[in-house]
Amino acid sequence: MTATQDVPPTPTDRVRLDPGAVAERGATETAEHLRQGAHSRVAHAKRFRVAQLEAFERMLRIHRADLLQALEDDLGKSQLESQVTELQMVQNEVEHARRHLDDWMRTRAVASPFALAPVSTTVTARPLGMVLVIAPWNYPVNLTLTPLVDAIAAGNTVLLKPSELAPATAALLERIIPQYLDHRTVAVVTGGPEVTTELLRHKFDHILYTGGERVGRIVYEAAAKQLTPVTLELGGKCPVLVADGDVMGIARRIAHGKFTNAGQTCVAPDYVLAVGSMGAKLAAAMPKVIREFYGADPRTSRDFGRIINAHHVRRLAGLLEEGHVTAGGIVNEAERYVAPTVLTQVVPEHSVMQEEIFGPILPILQVATVDDALRFIGDRPDPLAAYVFSERGGVVKAFEEGVRAGAVGVNATILHLAVPELPFGGVGASGIGAYHGKTGFDTFSQQRPTLSKSIRLDTLRMLYPPYGAAKSAVLRKML
Structure with a gap:
């Protein structure tokens, strides 16, 4: 049938x-x-x-x-x-x-x-x-x-x-x-x-x-x-802290979370804070992963979706006017297509860092230390999800304790949505x-609470007034 x-x-x-x-x-x-x-x-x-x-x-x-x-x-x-x-x-x-x-x-x-x-x-x-x-x-x-x-x-x-x-x-x-x-x-x-x-x-x-x-x-x-x-x-701007680890593996997991549904996911990685040399390494790895996922021309890939309407295509195109396009950057409004894009040389004042991107554009910002990244995240509204990539337990613990978010992903992005036992929700600006x-x-x-007590044996008489000295003394000991 x-x-x-x-x-x-x-x-x-x-x-x-x-x-x-x-x-x-x-x-x-x-x-x-x-x-x-x-x-x-x-x-x-x-x-x-x-x-x-x-x-x-x-x-x-x-x-x-x-x-x-x-x-x-x-x-x-x-x-x-x-x-x-x-x-x-x-x-x-x-x-x-x-x-x-x-x-x-x-x-x-x-x-x-x-x-x-x-x-x-x-x-x-x-x-x-x-x-x-x-x-x-x-x-x-x-x-x-x-x-x-x-x-x-x-x-x-x-x-x-x-x-x-x-x-x-x-x-x-x-x-x-x-x-x-x-x-x-x-x-x-x-x-x-x-x-x-x-x-x-x-x-x-x-x-x-x-x-x-x-x-x-x-x-x-x-x-x-x-x-x-x-x-x-x-939703909100979901951050990714990249501290250390296998760069290609990290790039694949970030790309999967970012470019699924053409980036139109409320818990998608919104931007990356890469510590030290990890920034340049990740920027070099991401174009390779995009080609691996979607081929030389993602526009022809059956696995890469489209933006919901022309208005959002134009909105996303406007976010490409600042920073340096390391991969992608192609926009076709008639086809509602925005290529999977990586931006470098981005600063916090750029438009792409002022609003939730909600599209296939990934800014990579370099920070000197993990503490710098935690301060950067903490100075901004609470996101619906936050992600950390590190093989060091101390880094992960610092992230989990120092970041307020609806959910935390460790060495993975967006996968928590697939677990029915895990609550899905935000905190602060990302939801209630x-x-x-x-x-x-x-x-x-x-x-709903229910209290049930038989009326046949009235054991509550001690609670009823009048309250003399003896009854008061007993009640103080009981309650």
Whole structure:
């Protein structure tokens, strides 16, 4: 059976499918419809959550070819890159959630003071209610569907707002999700900023936004008016400290992290701080690695993607006006192509060092010592990730203790995103909160405490007034 021949699954008492009705609703109507679903608590039951996750897996399997094609249309991604960085990561998240859902949902007993005995005290993860996911364009499958998995596992209703800048993927998700997931609990709304603005007027129980800092502030302000908690994934300039080690091996790992998805990755290496002679060595190695990865002309490589639109091509072209182009530097706006590029002779005042690059341009700056690099990083906003390359334990320890970042990679870049057990989130300017795996389940849950005590034996009379001298003395010893 091909993706285009797929027949939607038959509705059951656990999963109700009504794609036609969903398509007819606007943003406001959809939000109100999901609020009703949240009030009904239909998504709370464990067997319902499991059924949704199973249907999710069927959707990924049956529409694999459709999703890969949409990603190619939007971002020029090779199918293998899309499979590894988008579909497989979502699949891993679903499998992880299904495998651990029993443990995550299990009520856990906690200790209580002796003075309250006999008493039962527990904590249970309860669904928050209705979640809004505002997704970005750079990984339009992964960063839309991964938080959806976590929110479903936590028993919430979820409204997805995919990015209008990845129209093929947004349209596909709008079409296929209602075919597999219960329309009372999951819906997709497409459109531009005006739709997002409309949605933010509604009361949600949690909002997860992935994107730039400017819009993140708008989302945060709107959520504050409703006292809605948020998770903000905002990116930033992720530094790489290169202190020592095999230069070609380091160059390959940096190039992989930098040029995957044509550099449009929120945790991609943004710039390199190379200590001493490592700067010249790395600058010489990077062009060799680029040729090794993408051939003499990366424009013809099936493994090198494209920039999302002409606006961002022009923005990136402007960053090439300063510094020295050691490799790449070629721009073709008509093809949305920016070559994998290495810049040297860069200084902190250059434009390329003032904003998140979000494209295949890698500045290499030379520093005298590791301490100089740590001060350079510390003087700037906290990044979403930071990377260090060194075989010396002291250097690694100094980096881990001296750098504040959403995540740290040691002798590797971007790979931490592939581990469901690792929280994904920022700190300071790079974001608020985290998700993935158990962390995502907890993000979309309330850890609700319950205290239960029998009324038949009133052991609390010592706590009731009036408080005489004798009772006060006993209470001071007990509490």
